[in-house]
Amino acid sequence: MITRKDLNPNLLDAEYAVRGAIVNRAQELEKQGRKIIYCNIGNPQALKQKPITYIRQTLSLLEYPELLNNKDALESYPKDIVERAKWILQKHPLGTGAYTQSGGIGFIRKAVAEFISKRDGIPANEDHIILTDGASKGVQSVIMALLKKKTDGFMIPIPQYPLYSATITLYGASQIGYYLDEQNSWQLNEKILTDSIEKAKNDGIDPVAMVVINPGNPTGAVLSHENIEMIIRFAQKHILSLMADEVYQENIYNPNYHFYSFAKVMHEMGVKDTPLFSFHSVSKGYMGECGHRGGYMEVRNVPDEVMAEFIKIHSISLCANLDGQFVTYLMISPPKEGDESYSLFIKERDGILHELKTKARIIGEGLGSIKGMTTGVPPGAMYAFVKLELPHTQDVTKMTPEERLAYDSKRDNDYCLAMLEETGICVVPGSGFGQLPGTLHFRTTFLPPRDEIESLVVKVKEFHEKYVERIKKLVLETVS
Amino acid sequence: MITRKDLNPNLLDAEYAVRGAIVNRAQELEKQGRKIIYCNIGNPQALKQKPITYIRQTLSLLEYPELLNNKDALESYPKDIVERAKWILQKHPLGTGAYTQSGGIGFIRKAVAEFISKRDGIPANEDHIILTDGASKGVQSVIMALLKKKTDGFMIPIPQYPLYSATITLYGASQIGYYLDEQNSWQLNEKILTDSIEKAKNDGIDPVAMVVINPGNPTGAVLSHENIEMIIRFAQKHILSLMADEVYQENIYNPNYHFYSFAKVMHEMGVKDTPLFSFHSVSKGYMGECGHRGGYMEVRNVPDEVMAEFIKIHSISLCANLDGQFVTYLMISPPKEGDESYSLFIKERDGILHELKTKARIIGEGLGSIKGMTTGVPPGAMYAFVKLELPHTQDVTKMTPEERLAYDSKRDNDYCLAMLEETGICVVPGSGFGQLPGTLHFRTTFLPPRDEIESLVVKVKEFHEKYVERIKKLVLETVS
Numbered sequence: 001m002i003t004r005k006d007l008n009p010n011l012l013d014a015e016y017a018v019r020g021a022i023v024n025r026a027q028e029l030e031k032q033g034r035k036i037i038y039c040n041i042g043n044p045q046a047l048k049q050k051p052i053t054y055i056r057q058t059l060s061l062l063e064y065p066e067l068l069n070n071k072d073a074l075e076s077y078p079k080d081i082v083e084r085a086k087w088i089l090q091k092h093p094l095g096t097g098a099y100t101q102s103g104g105i106g107f108i109r110k111a112v113a114e115f116i117s118k119r120d121g122i123p124a125n126e127d128h129i130i131l132t133d134g135a136s137k138g139v140q141s142v143i144m145a146l147l148k149k150k151t152d153g154f155m156i157p158i159p160q161y162p163l164y165s166a167t168i169t170l171y172g173a174s175q176i177g178y179y180l181d182e183q184n185s186w187q188l189n190e191k192i193l194t195d196s197i198e199k200a201k202n203d204g205i206d207p208v209a210m211v212v213i214n215p216g217n218p219t220g221a222v223l224s225h226e227n228i229e230m231i232i233r234f235a236q237k238h239i240l241s242l243m244a245d246e247v248y249q250e251n252i253y254n255p256n257y258h259f260y261s262f263a264k265v266m267h268e269m270g271v272k273d274t275p276l277f278s279f280h281s282v283s284k285g286y287m288g289e290c291g292h293r294g295g296y297m298e299v300r301n302v303p304d305e306v307m308a309e310f311i312k313i314h315s316i317s318l319c320a321n322l323d324g325q326f327v328t329y330l331m332i333s334p335p336k337e338g339d340e341s342y343s344l345f346i347k348e349r350d351g352i353l354h355e356l357k358t359k360a361r362i363i364g365e366g367l368g369s370i371k372g373m374t375t376g377v378p379p380g381a382m383y384a385f386v387k388l389e390l391p392h393t394q395d396v397t398k399m400t401p402e403e404r405l406a407y408d409s410k411r412d413n414d415y416c417l418a419m420l421e422e423t424g425i426c427v428v429p430g431s432g433f434g435q436l437p438g439t440l441h442f443r444t445t446f447l448p449p450r451d452e453i454e455s456l457v458v459k460v461k462e463f464h465e466k467y468v469e470r471i472k473k474l475v476l477e478t479v480s
Numbered sequence: 481m482i483t484r485k486d487l488n489p490n491l492l493d494a495e496y497a498v499r500g501a502i503v504n505r506a507q508e509l510e511k512q513g514r515k516i517i518y519c520n521i522g523n524p525q526a527l528k529q530k531p532i533t534y535i536r537q538t539l540s541l542l543e544y545p546e547l548l549n550n551k552d553a554l555e556s557y558p559k560d561i562v563e564r565a566k567w568i569l570q571k572h573p574l575g576t577g578a579y580t581q582s583g584g585i586g587f588i589r590k591a592v593a594e595f596i597s598k599r600d601g602i603p604a605n606e607d608h609i610i611l612t613d614g615a616s617k618g619v620q621s622v623i624m625a626l627l628k629k630k631t632d633g634f635m636i637p638i639p640q641y642p643l644y645s646a647t648i649t650l651y652g653a654s655q656i657g658y659y660l661d662e663q664n665s666w667q668l669n670e671k672i673l674t675d676s677i678e679k680a681k682n683d684g685i686d687p688v689a690m691v692v693i694n695p696g697n698p699t700g701a702v703l704s705h706e707n708i709e710m711i712i713r714f715a716q717k718h719i720l721s722l723m724a725d726e727v728y729q730e731n732i733y734n735p736n737y738h739f740y741s742f743a744k745v746m747h748e749m750g751v752k753d754t755p756l757f758s759f760h761s762v763s764k765g766y767m768g769e770c771g772h773r774g775g776y777m778e779v780r781n782v783p784d785e786v787m788a789e790f791i792k793i794h795s796i797s798l799c800a801n802l803d804g805q806f807v808t809y810l811m812i813s814p815p816k817e818g819d820e821s822y823s824l825f826i827k828e829r830d831g832i833l834h835e836l837k838t839k840a841r842i843i844g845e846g847l848g849s850i851k852g853m854t855t856g857v858p859p860g861a862m863y864a865f866v867k868l869e870l871p872h873t874q875d876v877t878k879m880t881p882e883e884r885l886a887y888d889s890k891r892d893n894d895y896c897l898a899m900l901e902e903t904g905i906c907v908v909p910g911s912g913f914g915q916l917p918g919t920l921h922f923r924t925t926f927l928p929p930r931d932e933i934e935s936l937v938v939k940v941k942e943f944h945e946k947y948v949e950r951i952k953k954l955v956l957e958t959v960s
Contacts, residue, residue, distance in 0.1 A: 019795040096803070099523045101507075148487070
């Protein structure tokens with residue numbers, strides 16, 4: 001028999017908060033019949049968002065091409081969808097049933113390169129595109145490939161999406177956290193970056209790559225052009241590879257903000273010596289096709305011999321799943337004006353994005369107006385990272401930084417667990433993403449339907465006020 | 481700019497022969513207009529095997545549930561398929577669009593446990609099932625989880641499927657090869673196993689797990705009950721975890737052979753202290769749904785605390801793709817007698833298995849009768865691992881074992897590359913799987929259609945004879 005101590009210590013150390021203890025407790029409560037509002041993870045269709053019709057229509061034809069010979073069935077499909085399915089099956093007659101080349105189907109890689117070219121007005125190389133099972137698998141392959149030794153460091157934002165910290169820990173690399181500047185709309189700050197990298201170097205860490213999530217998870221921030229330029233100069237100066245997690249590029253709700261890809265800004269700056277790995281996914285945007293595990297990574301500024309090694313690492317798992325590859329294709333080439341499916345597509349897309357925008361406002365304004373909570377209206381992504389103030393239960397003035405971190409981590413965990421037990425709302429404690437010592441947060445999605453979001457704001461307010469009262473009372477009792 | 485030397489040395493060292501240099505060359509030739517017969521990989525639908533209809537019909541309804549409201553379209557679906565799709569969507573209303581729990585959809589894990597129970601007449605625990613993106617991802621998670629340090633050793637068969645060697649190299653573990661007994665139908669041999677593990681221990685390696693592929697890849701062998709018992713006793717004695725790759729369990733063509741799962745034999749023996757990880761996949765069998773990347777792993781004889789870590793490692797990539805999860809469900813619960821779709825299912829299943837059986841015989845007898853080639857008719861899987869004799873071009877008597885290995889590796893690579901260039905047939909050199917020093921092999925699938933297999937045998941014979949003549953002549957010229 002083996003026990004935990006026989007397992008990889010890196011696995012034991014890895015933590016994945018968005019699927020951690022609080023979520024397990026939520027599932028238990030749900031089994032007991034409690035209604036749970038899952039705000040722990042960006043899983044839109046689990047929160048009643050409807051799939052985009054043209055994607056599913058096309059997939060049904062690709063899965064069962066016999067339908068293309070069934071006139072009665074085809075009556076219910078828009079003509080352009082039928083033509084598109086036929087065209088795909090002409091380009092790739094094997095449909096969904098066979099392994100493809102390790103990097104994915106050729107015509108889809110080409111279409112992705114064209115999408116990037118068109119989006120950014122820059123050249124893109126189809127041979128440097130790899131189709132992946134969601135963005136996660138692409139990210140993991142890059143961390144694995146760039147990791148030469150335990151002391152190789154990956155810079156990641158704090159707060160961050162725990163895929164990064166979990167993978168770095170699991171693969172036995174070193175993490176270099178850099179704090180995002182909460183005072184400045186969660187942008188990156190050059191001084192903080194420099195301090196982080198200098199400290200890491202002093203600690204014997206060799207920085208090799210830097211992760212940037214834009215739009216941000218869990219922050220919902222959108223980086224300015226200027227901020228991205230600063231980051232690229234920083235990476236160039238410190239000879240870092242850049243990993244740009246751009247899965248929320250369609251999720252921007254404030255007209256004052258604009259998505260600039262790292263590829264575009266880097267091209268404009270003429271930077272050709274800094275490797276760039278960009279990730280995109282079908283799981284976010286307005287589609288939320290999380291279950292299809294589709295996505296791609298684009299690689300820039302690496303020689304062919306390096307690209308070949310990235311293809312090899314993906315070849316060991318053969319290839320990304322085919323439905324995911326096709327959804328990726330459909331994501332980057334939606335119906336065009338004049339297509340029969342166009343108007344429904346626009347209606348669905350704009351409907352979802354409009355709802356997300358409204359819900360971002362409700363949650364940002366609603367939670368932000370609660371005494372003891374601070375958050376703006378998130379301009380992007382699907383999350384609010386809400387700052388929290390709670391009365392202290394211990395004297396924090398004499399704590400070491402480690403003790404303070406442990407104390408705060410317990411506090412935000414206790415808070416989120418109590419919120420779950422009392423309201424059925426499942427959010428993730430800030431310590432699961434990382435936060436500045438001495439601050440407390442929680443992350444919530446704003447994906448549930450509008451009425452649930454509205455009632456969520458009310459419930460959170462009630463809960464928070466009671467919780468604060470309870471702690472105050474507890475402290476008084478302890479003191480007296 | 482980064483170069484190869486900036487990458488993970490384990491990645492540079494990893495080799496994945498079934499997608500290696502010869503396959504790249506085949507793709508180049510194909511681009512130039514040559515007809516290539518891809519016998520390098522078990523990818524049935526790429527070699528004209530048709531998908532099983534009930535699977536694709538069900539998937540089309542799951543992808544686009546609106547079809548269930550379209551009477552005209554449903555006319556062409558068997559009633560049981562329509563009912564099944566409705567039942568699935570009742571059990572899992574989110575269909576294909578959302579992340580699931582990390583281990584996969586609950587009702588499918590339960591169905592897998594019931595499938596194992598029924599197949600083997602033993603109890604099985606749904607909480608110890610994890611749905612995976614193909615078997616590969618399950619295998620990789622186990623190697624990652626059991627690996628504590630560089631000198632931890634994983635015993636793998638030689639010849640083996642290169643997923644194992646590639647993953648062990650990539651993750652920085654140690655490989656302990658054990659030769660399969662070619663003289664004895666490629667069964668495992670206790671003395672060889674003991675010698676291998678003793679040698680490894682003397683070399684400072686700590687054996688932690690042992691991989692067995694049954695039915696065998698690349699050997700096509702089927703292990704006897706007695707052989708499996710021996711293996712389990714061996715693992716128990718040496719405190720090894722067992723990894724049973726059973727993806728070819730449906731692919732047995734000889735009535736004298738029978739598939740016994742490791743789970744069943746272990747249960748019969750009452751062994752409760754040896755951890756067992758068994759893998760199954762939708763990519764093989766009679767379905768060959770490689771593109772859907774579906775599969776599962778079953779875990780036995782580990783405590784809940786260990787199982788929780790396996791769930792965690794899968795949670796870091798969120799969950800397996802949903803179509804793959806549903807195909808896995810459909811694989812283990814095909815149509816039943818009395819269902820409208822039953823007769824077509826049986827016809828398709830038996831048709832494919834009958835063809836595979838016939839083609840195994842054609843390739844086994846055909847290639848086996850060529851002078852200088854040895855192979856039996858493979859009783860299982862999708863491959864023949866053909867032993868080859870070639871005239872020597874160098875004096876081998878003075879070679880060190882390493883020199884001999886390099887010499888043989890060049891010989892079988894040259895041979896397979898020449899076969900590709902001259903016949904368009906793409907097979908994989910034996911050195912890509914490993915082989916006893918001093919022997920040469922190649923692996924070929926017997927998946928292409930029957931007429932192509934027949935012509936393959938003729939072409940290989942012609943090629944082989946010419947190639948041998950050419951080498952003989954070369955040697956004579958060198959000597960004179």
